[in-house]
Amino acid sequence: xxxxxxxxxxxxxxxxxxxxxxxxQEKNEEVxxxxxxxxxxxxxxxxxVTVKGTPHPDTGFVINLKDLSVIIQKEVTEKLDHKNLNxxxxxxxxxxxxxxxxITAIWDRLIEPVRSHGGELVKLKLVETENNYVEYxxxxxxx
Amino acid sequence: xxxxxxxxxxxxxxxxxxxxxxxxQEKNEEVxxxxxxxxxxxxxxxxxVTVKGTPHPDTGFVINLKDLSVIIQKEVTEKLDHKNLNxxxxxxxxxxxxxxxxITAIWDRLIEPVRSHGGELVKLKLVETENNYVEYxxxxxxx
Amino acid sequence: xxxxxxxxxxxxxxxxxxxxxxxxQEKNEEVxxxxxxxxxxxxxxxxxVTVKGTPHPDTGFVINLKDLSVIIQKEVTEKLDHKNLNxxxxxxxxxxxxxxxxITAIWDRLIEPVRSHGGELVKLKLVETENNYVEYxxxxxxx
Amino acid sequence: xxxxxxxxxxxxxxxxxxxxxxxxQEKNEEVxxxxxxxxxxxxxxxxxVTVKGTPHPDTGFVINLKDLSVIIQKEVTEKLDHKNLNxxxxxxxxxxxxxxxxITAIWDRLIEPVRSHGGELVKLKLVETENNYVEYxxxxxxx
Amino acid sequence: xxxxxxxxxxxxxxxxxxxxxxxxQEKNEEVxxxxxxxxxxxxxxxxxVTVKGTPHPDTGFVINLKDLSVIIQKEVTEKLDHKNLNxxxxxxxxxxxxxxxxITAIWDRLIEPVRSHGGELVKLKLVETENNYVEYxxxxxxx
Amino acid sequence: xxxxxxxxxxxxxxxxxxxxxxxxQEKNEEVxxxxxxxxxxxxxxxxxVTVKGTPHPDTGFVINLKDLSVIIQKEVTEKLDHKNLNxxxxxxxxxxxxxxxxITAIWDRLIEPVRSHGGELVKLKLVETENNYVEYxxxxxxx
Numbered sequence: 001x002x003x004x005x006x007x008x009x010x011x012x013x014x015x016x017x018x019x020x021x022x023x024x025q026e027k028n029e030e031v032x033x034x035x036x037x038x039x040x041x042x043x044x045x046x047x048x049v050t051v052k053g054t055p056h057p058d059t060g061f062v063i064n065l066k067d068l069s070v071i072i073q074k075e076v077t078e079k080l081d082h083k084n085l086n087x088x089x090x091x092x093x094x095x096x097x098x099x100x101x102x103i104t105a106i107w108d109r110l111i112e113p114v115r116s117h118g119g120e121l122v123k124l125k126l127v128e129t130e131n132n133y134v135e136y137x138x139x140x141x142x143x
Numbered sequence: 144x145x146x147x148x149x150x151x152x153x154x155x156x157x158x159x160x161x162x163x164x165x166x167x168q169e170k171n172e173e174v175x176x177x178x179x180x181x182x183x184x185x186x187x188x189x190x191x192v193t194v195k196g197t198p199h200p201d202t203g204f205v206i207n208l209k210d211l212s213v214i215i216q217k218e219v220t221e222k223l224d225h226k227n228l229n230x231x232x233x234x235x236x237x238x239x240x241x242x243x244x245x246i247t248a249i250w251d252r253l254i255e256p257v258r259s260h261g262g263e264l265v266k267l268k269l270v271e272t273e274n275n276y277v278e279y280x281x282x283x284x285x286x
Numbered sequence: 287x288x289x290x291x292x293x294x295x296x297x298x299x300x301x302x303x304x305x306x307x308x309x310x311q312e313k314n315e316e317v318x319x320x321x322x323x324x325x326x327x328x329x330x331x332x333x334x335v336t337v338k339g340t341p342h343p344d345t346g347f348v349i350n351l352k353d354l355s356v357i358i359q360k361e362v363t364e365k366l367d368h369k370n371l372n373x374x375x376x377x378x379x380x381x382x383x384x385x386x387x388x389i390t391a392i393w394d395r396l397i398e399p400v401r402s403h404g405g406e407l408v409k410l411k412l413v414e415t416e417n418n419y420v421e422y423x424x425x426x427x428x429x
Numbered sequence: 430x431x432x433x434x435x436x437x438x439x440x441x442x443x444x445x446x447x448x449x450x451x452x453x454q455e456k457n458e459e460v461x462x463x464x465x466x467x468x469x470x471x472x473x474x475x476x477x478v479t480v481k482g483t484p485h486p487d488t489g490f491v492i493n494l495k496d497l498s499v500i501i502q503k504e505v506t507e508k509l510d511h512k513n514l515n516x517x518x519x520x521x522x523x524x525x526x527x528x529x530x531x532i533t534a535i536w537d538r539l540i541e542p543v544r545s546h547g548g549e550l551v552k553l554k555l556v557e558t559e560n561n562y563v564e565y566x567x568x569x570x571x572x
Numbered sequence: 573x574x575x576x577x578x579x580x581x582x583x584x585x586x587x588x589x590x591x592x593x594x595x596x597q598e599k600n601e602e603v604x605x606x607x608x609x610x611x612x613x614x615x616x617x618x619x620x621v622t623v624k625g626t627p628h629p630d631t632g633f634v635i636n637l638k639d640l641s642v643i644i645q646k647e648v649t650e651k652l653d654h655k656n657l658n659x660x661x662x663x664x665x666x667x668x669x670x671x672x673x674x675i676t677a678i679w680d681r682l683i684e685p686v687r688s689h690g691g692e693l694v695k696l697k698l699v700e701t702e703n704n705y706v707e708y709x710x711x712x713x714x715x
Numbered sequence: 716x717x718x719x720x721x722x723x724x725x726x727x728x729x730x731x732x733x734x735x736x737x738x739x740q741e742k743n744e745e746v747x748x749x750x751x752x753x754x755x756x757x758x759x760x761x762x763x764v765t766v767k768g769t770p771h772p773d774t775g776f777v778i779n780l781k782d783l784s785v786i787i788q789k790e791v792t793e794k795l796d797h798k799n800l801n802x803x804x805x806x807x808x809x810x811x812x813x814x815x816x817x818i819t820a821i822w823d824r825l826i827e828p829v830r831s832h833g834g835e836l837v838k839l840k841l842v843e844t845e846n847n848y849v850e851y852x853x854x855x856x857x858x
Contacts, residue, residue: 488733
């Protein structure tokens, strides 16, 4: 039985700022620089979702990409696209909206729905700009 | 004398929303859809600035790209990067922040400074997402 | 009144072959090389549709991109995506399926629907691979 | 001795369809959607081949990329480029032509030739569209 | 008769420096900055060659891309790839190796061979980095 | 405590050649082909630096990307950008300038400065052209 990893890309465009409520404006500016701008800024975010599994003999699929796409849209991108990550997203309430914190919150949204479709979520990659991205593997070994 | 066109790319990440103050929320949502989200959304914008000229015999340059980059940063990207296009930018005050309106406002910021460095601004391209962009040529023929 | 050019990207994945029915197999292979493979080959095609206009004072829009996207999908990509360009597409019947011929056929599908939405179609770009693309401007000057 | 991973990119453009001969047309359409189109569709496939090794003191090379490129072209891309994956490829006969099944078949073509050139094949990545790709690591740990 | 524009991409990797022999080292550094480094630097250059024409009824081709590719390789990229633009290229002898000057020199190499294959060279684009490129149209109107 | 991997991209444009001083010119040409050109060639190199860590509760950061960027620029790209990798770089003296050898030398420059900022360097990726890149993981497991 061969194990293959399949990845689906989805995108969302959102506003956010980096801001710690326990800090003064000066401290926020010192640490977060331009990212702390009071009136927000934004990005075209790109999310890569990787699922591990064995191709099914009937379909050749680890998971049907149409299903995976629907899961990601329903659980994640519909809720983040054209939103403010600090204000508009229930599952990010109280979270400092760094890409690191956003990716772990997205993981928690996806792991069960992917499992219930017979797949195993093993990797997320969230690209914020052409110059930076984060990856998260849950409790799996990174790869 | 050969005429060459040289283009410099610069980027800025900003928040905005599409909103007409003279309309109800329903009308705004009907026309602008998700782009009217009250709490903003955002993009990684990419700006391409094209200057026309004759390569100088001493330098081989239409315009020194370091100078062009400084002009664009000083006049445009410093003022738009990590900002809210609707709230934070003096030269966009009162402007409905569509890419069409942003690009023509950027043109007005660049045409004189480019000219004073011996170049002729002939084209701007502003990319909002991988799926859409606008171009503006001022009073020149498009190319 | 400022004239701005706005471009929307859409994609379709299709099979085709280059084949002239009036020629022998040898002649087809000589001229078209691997592109004449009897059992087809295929590409991820990317289509860029450019519309010219004046931003409307109420919206800042040359044309609403949602409308433009719907037009392109309805008239073009729905009919080409996951299809065989030689066999499955009524508006390409009898057309030798080169990118040059496909792009002019797409133009004829789009010009009226774009006009009826208040826009003026001025440019198409059809990318077949990272190494080649075609552009078409109808009866307009190229730009 | 330092272990470095080197990757070579090659491309091929091919037609295929997703189809299970044991199923009715209705069932095929239900599961595979547009990908089951009887007359095929196609893609620009991109293949990344990763080889692990220790840079040789005389060359600084894990493997000579010219050799690696020749292996990939001879064993894989020459046989897949401008072909129909379901009909034209001996090593894919009887294989449901999903990317998952294609990538494991490519692995079997490459592992020995890479080894005979002193390299160890450790990863393949096959990109079908900008929105999906698969990875395969044989019996190695994923990375 | 419909006029279509077709573009072929080719690449070359080369070393160069920006240097005016009539200037002191200080003046060269002042004007050209890091680009004047005595021991050279280099780039992955990407060249886009656009040919205008009417699709031929027998082939659907403005020009056979295989022929165009051979012309570009023979006349340009074979002579520039893995070379030093200041030292190794006969047709750039005595030319200050700015992208502006390189693109006009490439034009002179291509215009006749393209014409002799029935095409009309109308545009070159030479990309030096992701942040800058030049375009040249010879004596044609830019587009 | 969740472990997240964050990556920063930086670029440098440099000249180099592949050359073994102990070999004849013929042997160098045989092994390294065009890459052995006596007068150098060059590339736009892209470097991806990946740091592993736990997002800090106060910042949501594994490492402040501004700090990481400064480290990479100071230790690596300032010393390689617009340079000759064979001649101009103290930390590459005596090193055969293959990407494999360059990436391991870069690792040695970055591991301590990243650690002193509280991060753990776990992966480098160095892209030489669109067709090849190398990865290095030091003594860590690859991922």
